[in-house]
Amino acid sequence: MISELSKLRNIGISAHIDSGKTTLTERILFYTKRIHAIHDVKGKDGVGAKMDSMDLERERGITIQSAATHCFWNGHQINVIDTPGHVDFTIEVERAMRVLDGAILVLCAVAGVQSQSLTVDRQMRRYGVPRIAFVNKCDRAGANPLRVRAQLREKLNLNPVLLQLPIGLEDKFEGVVDLIAMKSYRFEGANGEKIIVGEIPAEMADEVKTAREEMLDALSMYSDELTEAILEERVTEELLQKAIRDATVKLQIVPVMMGSAYKNKAVQVLLDGVTRYLPTPADITNKAVDLDKDEAEVVLSSDSEKPLVMLAFKLEDGRFGQLTYLRVYQGNLARGGEITNTRTGKRHKVGRLVRMHADEMEDIDSAGAGDIVAMFGIDCNSGDTFTDGTLSVAMTSMHVPEPVISLTVTPKDNKAQANMSKALRRFTKEDPTFRVGADPESGETIIQGMGELHLDVYIERMKREYAAEVVTSPPRVAYRETITRRVDFNYTHKKQTGGSGQYGKVGGFIEPWTEAPFRFDDQVVGGAIPREFIPAVEKGFVSMLAKGQLIGAPVTGVSVTLNDGAAHAVDSSDIAFQEAARGAWRETYPKAGPQILEPLMKVACEGPSEYQGGIVGILMQRRGIIVGSTEADGFCRVEAEVPLSDMFGFSTVLRSATQGKAEFTMEFSRYAPLPAALGEELIKKYREEQAKKAK
Numbered sequence: 001m002i003s004e005l006s007k008l009r010n011i012g013i014s015a016h017i018d019s020g021k022t023t024l025t026e027r028i029l030f031y032t033k034r035i036h037a038i039h040d041v042k043g044k045d046g047v048g049a050k051m052d053s054m055d056l057e058r059e060r061g062i063t064i065q066s067a068a069t070h071c072f073w074n075g076h077q078i079n080v081i082d083t084p085g086h087v088d089f090t091i092e093v094e095r096a097m098r099v100l101d102g103a104i105l106v107l108c109a110v111a112g113v114q115s116q117s118l119t120v121d122r123q124m125r126r127y128g129v130p131r132i133a134f135v136n137k138c139d140r141a142g143a144n145p146l147r148v149r150a151q152l153r154e155k156l157n158l159n160p161v162l163l164q165l166p167i168g169l170e171d172k173f174e175g176v177v178d179l180i181a182m183k184s185y186r187f188e189g190a191n192g193e194k195i196i197v198g199e200i201p202a203e204m205a206d207e208v209k210t211a212r213e214e215m216l217d218a219l220s221m222y223s224d225e226l227t228e229a230i231l232e233e234r235v236t237e238e239l240l241q242k243a244i245r246d247a248t249v250k251l252q253i254v255p256v257m258m259g260s261a262y263k264n265k266a267v268q269v270l271l272d273g274v275t276r277y278l279p280t281p282a283d284i285t286n287k288a289v290d291l292d293k294d295e296a297e298v299v300l301s302s303d304s305e306k307p308l309v310m311l312a313f314k315l316e317d318g319r320f321g322q323l324t325y326l327r328v329y330q331g332n333l334a335r336g337g338e339i340t341n342t343r344t345g346k347r348h349k350v351g352r353l354v355r356m357h358a359d360e361m362e363d364i365d366s367a368g369a370g371d372i373v374a375m376f377g378i379d380c381n382s383g384d385t386f387t388d389g390t391l392s393v394a395m396t397s398m399h400v401p402e403p404v405i406s407l408t409v410t411p412k413d414n415k416a417q418a419n420m421s422k423a424l425r426r427f428t429k430e431d432p433t434f435r436v437g438a439d440p441e442s443g444e445t446i447i448q449g450m451g452e453l454h455l456d457v458y459i460e461r462m463k464r465e466y467a468a469e470v471v472t473s474p475p476r477v478a479y480r481e482t483i484t485r486r487v488d489f490n491y492t493h494k495k496q497t498g499g500s501g502q503y504g505k506v507g508g509f510i511e512p513w514t515e516a517p518f519r520f521d522d523q524v525v526g527g528a529i530p531r532e533f534i535p536a537v538e539k540g541f542v543s544m545l546a547k548g549q550l551i552g553a554p555v556t557g558v559s560v561t562l563n564d565g566a567a568h569a570v571d572s573s574d575i576a577f578q579e580a581a582r583g584a585w586r587e588t589y590p591k592a593g594p595q596i597l598e599p600l601m602k603v604a605c606e607g608p609s610e611y612q613g614g615i616v617g618i619l620m621q622r623r624g625i626i627v628g629s630t631e632a633d634g635f636c637r638v639e640a641e642v643p644l645s646d647m648f649g650f651s652t653v654l655r656s657a658t659q660g661k662a663e664f665t666m667e668f669s670r671y672a673p674l675p676a677a678l679g680e681e682l683i684k685k686y687r688e689e690q691a692k693k694a695k
Contacts, residue, residue, distance in 0.1 A: 008370050009278050011078060013103070020136045029069065066081050066092040095313045099327035109144060110143050112151045113148065118661055121158070130279055137260060138173045161255055167186070175266060176269065179211055182208070182212070222247040226240070308330065308386070309328075311386075311395040315381075331369060333368075341386055343394070349377075401450065406447065407472045408439070408445065412470065433449060436448075459472060477599065482512065482555065483511070486512075487592045489507065504577040506584050514557060518560075519559040521561040524562055537578070548594065550682075557597075595679065599668060599671055601647055601667065603619065605639075606635060607661050612629065619638065622642050622650065624646075
């Protein structure tokens with residue numbers, strides 16, 4: 001079933017976690033007859049919201065994974081992707097925005113533009129996605145849609161154009177006045193399915209007149225045709241709708257609509273707005289790069305007759321194997337046909353082709369340009385481009401943010417070890433922001449993600465879906481040891497074992513060295529140590545750098561100068577001189593003023609200027625040294641050097657201190673001496689651990 005382009009809309013529903021987005025999506029599915037009963041978001045009724053199909057989503061009352069569905073409204077097909085509202089699952093929003101043509105930005109009438117609203121807006125701008133702003137929860141105490149409209153302009157630098165006014169607010173909210181049709185809409189019936197169209201309330205006449213004039217002024221900036229019609233007083237609904245649609249598609253305005261999803265008011269009018277003002281696939285210019293022509297830009301056409309080009313934007317491990325979500329940009333995808341992965345060059349046969357409805361599937365025979373579908377049996381990565389083999393092009397990849405938090409995970413037993421490995425392989429394939437690695441020093445498995453909730457969910461999924469019980473702890477900080485003063489050594493290794501023994505004597509000094517982790521300087525003259533044994537001496541010293549005597553950390557910043565020694569004609573050997581070097585190190589190291597070094601991270605925090613003081617404060621609380629700060633366009637950037645050991649849990653504290661509006665990046669800067677008091681604690685802990693192992 002190939003969709004008619006002019007009647008197709010691909011939209012995302014994105015919002016902050018507290019905006020009532022899931023409630024809105026549930027109403028949209030109900031009014032478009034995709035579901036026949038409205039269920040509670042948190043699943044208290046035992047069913048839960050249709051688009052939150054995971055048990056974890058229903059228990060926590062939040063969206064964790066984006067879910068796709070499709071519905072029909074007034075003869076238009078709408079492909080919907082419902083995205084998570086929590087910032088930890090931002091990759092789900094990112095990949096949805098990559099493939100969508102339009103979006104509904106859901107805002108709370110009380111809280112207005114919140115932290116995730118800023119992140120979602122940046123993602124929409126990155127992919128040039130036109131959007132309608134829907135101000136939800138107009139029935140709540142403190143609701144003020146006009147203040148939210150002002151915040152869209154001030155905080156997001158958008159050009160919001162009000163298309164409606166509320167009839168009453170808070171517990172008196174009844175419906176909306178449409179400034180285009182100049183009619184009132186009230187909603188009655190058990191689920192608001194009965195729409196009562198009437199005249200504008202008399203007490204609102206002046207307010208409506210002013211708001212309509214503002215709307216006409218704003219729209220006339222982008223439509224000469226409308227400007228003429230206003231001057232000649234022949235403005236029609238059709239002319240207004242065309243002006244709104246054209247300006248929305250060109251990202252010149254953001255239409256603002258309002259209602260209350262929970263109270264079943266104005267959702268149907270919002271659906272009318274989606275079909276009238278958001279673009280069809282044909283309205284959007286999609287581009288790929290030609291792999292045969294030095295990645296020259298290729299403009300794709302939303303034409304089902306042209307060669308096939310589609311993008312795999314999301315993977316799931318389903319009941320029947322890997323489920324690959326696809327957006328068809330050009331051409332026709334048919335069951336039984338052959339497709340080529342342009343990254344690997346592999347050809348695949350299209351087996352089962354489905355259209356998704358949350359966790360349910362509807363089998364289809366074909367999909368055309370603009371469609372969002374899914375298929376089984378294709379082994380690929382998220383972001384792979386598929387063609388019919390006649391083109392060698394690739395779609396531009398999506399932006400993947402860097403992880404900001406990490407944990408070590410240790411399986412409880414051997415069974416959990418095998419299951420944990422399976423789970424981690426699947427999760428890393430599905431989610432590009434979830435990373436797995438091993439600590440090269442401790443050998444521990446480290447998982448990284450976008451926040452504590454993000455990692456929390458994956459740990460819970462390991463337990464539920466893979467029966468993998470794991471113990472988590474912050475990863476061990478990669479401390480180093482070094483020396484602070486020069487000390488001479490003169491050490492003789494002598495061992496007699498009957499027959500030939502071992503003999504090696506080394507003399508020289510060790511000293512701090514800042515230019516490299518280790519330097520070996522051979523200054524032996526006169527053959528005191530035969531040349532063939534010099535490499536063995538160096539090897540012996542190098543072997544001692546792996547584990548210092550304070551806390552067992554690697555030793556760095558040391559220079560060893562060898563200037564004297566002696567050898568025995570029979571008993572000297574490579575082994576003897578290696579042992580002599582090790583003995584000299586053990587004897588000398590404690591006298592050289594050893595100290596612990598800790599890794600300092602270069603941390604850059606960005607957020608609204610109003611939180612600059614708070615950001616600086618929490619960095620300094622973590623022993624941070626501020627190295628610079630800049631401010632521009634209402635945003636600030638604070639750079640600091642902070643010890644890695646104090647950065648655990650930082651993302652949560654930063655979000656709390658800035659209402660989730662600040663972000664940070666972190667990279668290794670250098671090693672610096674650890675304060676003596678902290679060093680003593682580490683040494684004490686290390687000795688206790690060694691004593692336990694000795695028992």
